[in-house]
Amino acid sequence: MNTAVPSWAGVAASIALVLPAIAVAWHRRLHLARDIAVAAARAGVQLAAVGAILLLVLQHTGVAGAAGWLALMVITAGRVCAGRSAGMPRALPIATTAAAVGSAATLGVLLALGIIAPQARVVIPVGGMVVSGAMQATSLVLVRLRDEARTARPAIEARLALGLPAVEAFAPHLRSTLRTALIPAVDATRTVGLISLPGAMTGLILAGVDPFTAIRYQIVVMYMMLSAAALAALTASHLAERALFDDVHRLRPLTAGIRR
Template identity: 45%
Template sequence: MTVNWAGTAFSLILVAVAAGLSLWWGLGLERSIVWAAVRAGVQLLLVGGILVLLLRPQTSLWWSWLWVAAMLGYAAWTAKQRAPGVPRIVPLALTAFVVATALSLAVLFGLGVFPLGARTLVPLAGLIIGNAMTATVLAGRRMVEEFTDKRDEIEARLALGQPARDAARPYVRGVLRSALSPQIETTKATGLVFLPGAMTGLILGGADPVSAVLVQIVVMFLVLAAASTTTTVMALGLSRRLFTPDHRLVRLARAAS
């Protein structure tokens, strides 16, 4: 099954429905909805054009790896835009994304879950980085908010002689729970409550349903591992930056929403 340009144009009716409901309720989100749809369409068409070049048999796989590197850099920059209140988030987010991507791809390609090629490398890396970015930004924001709100409690622990790592541990746990809970709930609801995108796309494309299910299972586990890895790296790295070498809590401005 394929979708032609006319079908894609007709799907804009759905965007109009969303904008119309925003207008009806007076939400003031009409421009944001239209802009988001236009931007997504342009970006996806651009990526589609690049993938056409990358998937050519004569194209070296190194170009795909270069594209993955570009995605990592762009994701780290985007994390800074979404969480400007998190100190020095770019190198920390980049480290988290690289660790999650390297670990996930090593399992998938090293154990032969998927064959290594441009057709698998770029989409899988995009899934890892995209989902990890959302969890990482959430973890960074929550860390700043938690350490700002609970500053008195943390300083009381420090005053009692606890080292910074021990004083921060209960709050880091809370941040990790908050950051991972959405992905855990999504994983639990997959299949019964909703059919995820990868599985739906494969079925619409004519793939065998069982094969589509198996691919989706791998993707869900992949996303869960990526979110867990990146939030852990972000929380541990940021918790160290929120304390001075002599175990004092630095003063922070609350991260912007």
């Protein structure tokens, strides 16, 4: 037994770490105590179920199963982003495409250059990190573009009235959105190791891997996260810009939408 890995009894005892958050939410009347408890319970159940499914995938399906698992991750990421950016035209196909492009391109390079092994036990966890990074960037882009199109509509339509094409009329808002979406990935890359030891490196060290070996893996992880975020953000912004304007360069009306 690896003593660095908590036992199931330790996992059960770690529920105590959630109690302070629930107590603060209840004491301050934040109306989040129930949400925190449900989220903690769901996390445990979901991870246990995922662990059981992954065990079957790794033992019996190989790379084909890993590809299917990653496709399911991308679909789920698209739905999460679309729910958060409700009101954006064609939010679901845009979010799914952006997550897929950022994830597939980044993983493709990692596999093509032999940086990671083409094995399910490697592709699935690495792909999960890549899809997560792409999802976060996509969500930031779509939410910000939707809000920009709503709040800055008079300025955008004024530029359109002056004869500017949609691309130029919306360009300032697009640049600002892309910058905002990429800041988290850039800051995480800039400060890695100085503020925190990231998950991949920490996990390898806990597993007994030499720190310098863990560092090599973490460098690759940071680069791939930056790549996935940049490609997903660029794809999402390009598709969203086309969805926001019609064929004659008019800004489409945005529905109110309900965040899911």
